[in-house]
Amino acid sequence: MSAKSFSDIPKAxxxxxxxxxxxxxxxxxxxxxxxxxxxxxxxxxxxxPPNITGMLTMGHILNNSLQxxxxxxxxxxxxxxxWVPGTDHASIATETKVTKFLADKQIDxxxxxxxxxxxxxxxxxxxxxxxxxxxxxxxxxxxxxxxERFTMDDEYYHEVIKAFVELYKEGKIYxxxxxxxxxxxxxxxxxxxEVIFKTVNGKLWYFKYPVMDSEEFIVVATTRxxxxxGDTGVAVNPNDERYKHLIGKKILLPIADREIPIFADDxxxxxxxxGAVKVTPAHDVxxxxxxxxxxxxxxxxxxxxxTTNGNVPKEFRELDRYEVRKKVVARLEELGLMFKIEDYQxxxxxxxxxxxxxxxxxxxxxxxKMSSEGGSASGGDDLVTPAIKAVQEGKIRFYPKHWEKTYFxxxxxxxxxxxxxxxxxxxxxxxxxxxxxxxxxxxCKQPIVSITPPEKCPxxxxxxxxxxxxxxxxxxxxxxxxxxxxxxxxERKYYxxxxxxxxxxxxxxxxxxxxxMAGMHFMKDIPFSDVYFTSIIRDQQGRKMSKSLGNSPDxxxxxxxxxxxxxxxxxxxxxxxxQDVFFSTDKCELGRNFANKIWNAGRFLLMNLPDRxxxxxxxxxxxxxxxxxxxxxxxxxxxxLNKTLLQLNKAMDEFEVxxxxxxxxxxxxNDFCDWYVEMIKNRLYADNVEVKSAVxxxxxxxxxxxxxxxxxxxxxxxxxxxxxxxxxKDGESISxxxxxxxxxxxIKDSADEEMDFVKDIITAIRNIRGEMNIAPSKKVNAMIxxxxxxxxxxxxxxxxxxxxxxxxxxxxxxPKASASAVLRGVEIFIPLEGLIDLEVERQKIQKEITRLxxxxxxxxxxxxxxxxxxxxxxxxxxxxxxKQKDWKENIIKLKEILSNLS
RNA sequence: GGGCGCUUAGCUCAGUUGGUUUAGAGCAUCUGCCUUACAAGCAGAGGGUCCGGGGUUCGAAUCCCUGAGCGCCCACCA
Numbered sequence: 001m002s003a004k005s006f007s008d009i010p011k012a013x014x015x016x017x018x019x020x021x022x023x024x025x026x027x028x029x030x031x032x033x034x035x036x037x038x039x040x041x042x043x044x045x046x047x048x049p050p051n052i053t054g055m056l057t058m059g060h061i062l063n064n065s066l067q068x069x070x071x072x073x074x075x076x077x078x079x080x081x082x083w084v085p086g087t088d089h090a091s092i093a094t095e096t097k098v099t100k101f102l103a104d105k106q107i108d109x110x111x112x113x114x115x116x117x118x119x120x121x122x123x124x125x126x127x128x129x130x131x132x133x134x135x136x137x138x139x140x141x142x143x144x145x146x147x148e149r150f151t152m153d154d155e156y157y158h159e160v161i162k163a164f165v166e167l168y169k170e171g172k173i174y175x176x177x178x179x180x181x182x183x184x185x186x187x188x189x190x191x192x193x194e195v196i197f198k199t200v201n202g203k204l205w206y207f208k209y210p211v212m213d214s215e216e217f218i219v220v221a222t223t224r225x226x227x228x229x230g231d232t233g234v235a236v237n238p239n240d241e242r243y244k245h246l247i248g249k250k251i252l253l254p255i256a257d258r259e260i261p262i263f264a265d266d267x268x269x270x271x272x273x274x275g276a277v278k279v280t281p282a283h284d285v286x287x288x289x290x291x292x293x294x295x296x297x298x299x300x301x302x303x304x305x306x307t308t309n310g311n312v313p314k315e316f317r318e319l320d321r322y323e324v325r326k327k328v329v330a331r332l333e334e335l336g337l338m339f340k341i342e343d344y345q346x347x348x349x350x351x352x353x354x355x356x357x358x359x360x361x362x363x364x365x366x367x368x369k370m371s372s373e374g375g376s377a378s379g380g381d382d383l384v385t386p387a388i389k390a391v392q393e394g395k396i397r398f399y400p401k402h403w404e405k406t407y408f409x410x411x412x413x414x415x416x417x418x419x420x421x422x423x424x425x426x427x428x429x430x431x432x433x434x435x436x437x438x439x440x441x442x443x444c445k446q447p448i449v450s451i452t453p454p455e456k457c458p459x460x461x462x463x464x465x466x467x468x469x470x471x472x473x474x475x476x477x478x479x480x481x482x483x484x485x486x487x488x489x490x491e492r493k494y495y496x497x498x499x500x501x502x503x504x505x506x507x508x509x510x511x512x513x514x515x516x517m518a519g520m521h522f523m524k525d526i527p528f529s530d531v532y533f534t535s536i537i538r539d540q541q542g543r544k545m546s547k548s549l550g551n552s553p554d555x556x557x558x559x560x561x562x563x564x565x566x567x568x569x570x571x572x573x574x575x576x577x578x579q580d581v582f583f584s585t586d587k588c589e590l591g592r593n594f595a596n597k598i599w600n601a602g603r604f605l606l607m608n609l610p611d612r613x614x615x616x617x618x619x620x621x622x623x624x625x626x627x628x629x630x631x632x633x634x635x636x637x638x639x640x641l642n643k644t645l646l647q648l649n650k651a652m653d654e655f656e657v658x659x660x661x662x663x664x665x666x667x668x669x670n671d672f673c674d675w676y677v678e679m680i681k682n683r684l685y686a687d688n689v690e691v692k693s694a695v696x697x698x699x700x701x702x703x704x705x706x707x708x709x710x711x712x713x714x715x716x717x718x719x720x721x722x723x724x725x726x727x728x729k730d731g732e733s734i735s736x737x738x739x740x741x742x743x744x745x746x747i748k749d750s751a752d753e754e755m756d757f758v759k760d761i762i763t764a765i766r767n768i769r770g771e772m773n774i775a776p777s778k779k780v781n782a783m784i785x786x787x788x789x790x791x792x793x794x795x796x797x798x799x800x801x802x803x804x805x806x807x808x809x810x811x812x813x814x815p816k817a818s819a820s821a822v823l824r825g826v827e828i829f830i831p832l833e834g835l836i837d838l839e840v841e842r843q844k845i846q847k848e849i850t851r852l853x854x855x856x857x858x859x860x861x862x863x864x865x866x867x868x869x870x871x872x873x874x875x876x877x878x879x880x881x882x883k884q885k886d887w888k889e890n891i892i893k894l895k896e897i898l899s900n901l902s
Numbered sequence: 903g904g905g906c907g908c909u910u911a912g913c914u915c916a917g918u919u920g921g922u923u924u925a926g927a928g929c930a931u932c933u934g935c936c937u938u939a940c941a942a943g944c945a946g947a948g949g950g951u952c953c954g955g956g957g958u959u960c961g962a963a964u965c966c967c968u969g970a971g972c973g974c975c976c977a978c979c980a
Contacts, residue, residue: 273979770947
């Protein structure tokens with residue numbers, strides 16, 4: 001780096017010029033790369049792989065900023081930091097998108113067929129799949145890009161298939177004809193977790209079903225009239241007196257003209273509706289269960305797209321389910337069988353991706369067994385038990401902790417996972433069927449499960465084999481992410497388990513829980529030790545930011561306007577652990593302003609360096625002088641620096657990242673800029689050359705430490721300034737510089753105390769100036785009646801409070817027509833002949849006396865309470881006594897001032 | 903129907919195992935300033951029944967009970 005001259009450095013920080021330059025520098029110098037290095041401890045993060053359909057959202061910004069903060073901090077602290085990036089093929093999400101994309105071009109997925117469709121998907125992935133990765137780079141994330149993974153890479157694909165075969169052999173994967181959640185838009189089964197329940201305003205229809213051989217009707221209520229075409233029974237509660245006489249009788253189902261039984265089942269709630277339930281075993285989960293219990297006929301009335309099939313009367317066939325609903329209702333009305341219709345609010349399950357109501361649907365699917373028979377309590381050889389234990393035993397910690405409850409609750413009530421999808425984009429299920437020759441026997445019906453395609457049927461020898469058409473649920477591949485991203489055993493041994501997982505609580509079931517299961521099962525170890533659940537980013541109205549609502553600002557635009565550092569800072573600053581965040585773009589001013597503040601602090605230091613500006617005074621840096629010529633201000637800033645570091649480490653250990661950044665913010669802005677920089681100016685502009693060198697060297701050293709502490713949060717500006725602060729070698733970076741280590745010995749209460757005293761005096765004088773509307777450019781004279789103000793403190797007070805002549809003397813007489821303040825046993829007078837309004841001053845002092853007397857009364861009461869003195873900790877009582885004494889003295893002094901005020 | 907979280911200044915939030923006391927910060931508001939790092943800034947000021955009601959305690963924003971409001975998750979009520 002060649003030194004820049006001060007005149008090159010603009011007054012306002014301009015991020016766009018800086019960010020791309022340093023990102024390229026980091027990549028070119030391999031700063032983010034990680035390889036096995038047994039001399040170093042690894043610190044590993046596996047990125048939650050964004051979908052290839054994804055665009056960068058504010059959620060990604062928060063999530064990836066956090067990961068980058070963790071990984072950069074550890075990298076600087078000497079760990080072998082490895083952040084593996086990648087993307088998820090997102091089976092159903094991508095297939096939905098590509099299908100729609102093709103449909104817009106009048107291309108039908110089913111017409112072109114599987115192979116052609118998959119080619120389109122690959123093309124689509126090539127075109128759009130990398131966008132989000134490119135966008136992430138703008139944020140400054142320090143991933144090892146050489147390690148980029150995709151869930152359908154060859155090695156990863158193989159890993160997924162291997163896991164399937166393994167689990168099948170262990171009996172943990174099975175095939176079954178079951179009722180599943182059917183997405184008619186995608187014509188595929190989906191898992192329970194992919195069903196989103198929405199409250200909809202619907203109706204409750206009451207039908208009259210005629211009881212056979214009787215004049216009676218039985219009235220049933222339903223939210224889905226169309227399913228009556230598949231009814232095969234009517235259920236009542238066995239204890240329901242109203243219907244007891246009908247149990248065992250039959251009903252002639254209207255329209256379908258089918259005879260169906262009336263039976264009793266405990267499931268029926270007598271209070272709801274009429275207490276009689278129409279039962280459609282093929283299209284409702286509860287009805288299915290009842291159907292099983294009572295051996296009812298199952299009549300499937302729908303095709304895979306939720307249109308009616310041949311099992312309904314002719315005129316009702318091949319119609320959309322909502323069309324049929326209208327027709328059924330109309331017909332029942334015609335027949336005089338409509339009893340009544342009520343408005344009714346109920347919850348309807350929607351397909352997450354298809355965004356249409358799901359249909360409970362009977363079909364042949366693959367399932368993964370989650371807990372052993374009889375629940376998870378009984379055994380250890382299932383997937384769930386070790387995963388529960390890992391969290392229970394604290395091997396995996398959740399932040400915030402309360403998510404553990406949600407996790408346990410779900411894990412304990414877990415049901416088998418439907419992992420097959422009637423889709424094409426994804427990992428095709430490694431199962432083949434013999435579709436045989438003449439000599440085929442019954443055994444040939446057994447599926448052939450194999451990692452590689454079998455050549456022939458092991459039973460009949462036929463080579464006429466057909467692979468299962470289905471692909472796996474996307475989460476049945478991403479659940480292996482934590483280990484499958486590492487290709488060799490050696491790498492797995494070194495990097496696995498990963499350390500911190502940063503993800504949203506919305507995928508705790510989809511992904512986090514299943515990754516834990518996969519880790520415990522396949523690796524016999526946890527996949528990560530800490531899980532940080534991010535906040536949800538909401539807009540100003542409190543709505544979740546989402547693509548569909550269009551209320552999420554484009555992060556790239558925000559980065560363009562405010563800078564990546566400002567965006568990162570703002571999002572982290574606003575996001576406390578476990579709380580939602582209300583974000584709006586203009587809040588980024590917070591981060592931008594902070595960046596500018598740091599920028600100018602750096603500028604100030606740089607402009608005093610001789611080699612940065614021709615003709616500047618000769619202040620040479622001399623690292624040997626870093627601790628020379630220290631006074632209380634220096635002691636204080638070191639004390640503050642080290643205290644901040646300790647608090648920062650603690651906050652980071654507890655994943656309180658927003659507290660961490662607030663600590664840094666406050667140290668840089670309030671301590672360093674507001675006070676320390678102002679205080680060193682006296683010495684910087686004084687005569688002693690060595691003192692000047694010492695002061696500037698020290699200030700720069702402290703500033704560099706602050707830059708390092710800030711670097712994980714705001715990587716670009718800190719790199720830029722760090723590079724400017726000193727001559728750096730080629731390839732050197734703040735990213736790989738050593739992180740400051742806290743030194744408890746540097747924390748000195750005496751320095752803090754002395755500084756507070758001086759600050760209070762300065763603030764009191766500034767306060768008077770403010771109230772008297774004295775321009776900052778105008779100096780005043782001041783007197784301090786005290787014996788405790790030290791000579792060396794006087795220059796600071798004069799400088800920072802803009803005092804021309806400052807007289808300190810324990811025997812000072814208050815001059816007439818002066819404003820005054822009393823604090824810490826010190827009286828301050830500012831003579832303001834002609835400027836002061838005595839009445840206003842009198843009121844001000846009186847107000848202060850009243851306030852102090854109020855406080856004093858409280859403390860008097862407290863201290864005269866024997867129980868307090870007896871029970872409270874001695875140091876607390878001591879503190880109260882000290883306060884009491886201090887306030888009493890102040891009151892006396894103020895009263896004296898008041899009486900002499902003329 | 904269960905579970906979880908939240909409620910503190912106009913807004914967004916801090917507030918450690920109860921005790922620096924006058925409950926803090928940023929934004930917003932008001933006042934004065936282009937003071938030679940920074941107007942994206944500096945120096946000041948005002949602004950609060952800590953959601954309501956009980957209780958424990960010498961002492962509660964903080965712990966317990968209870969009520970209200972908001973948000974989220976889970977659950978098969980036709």
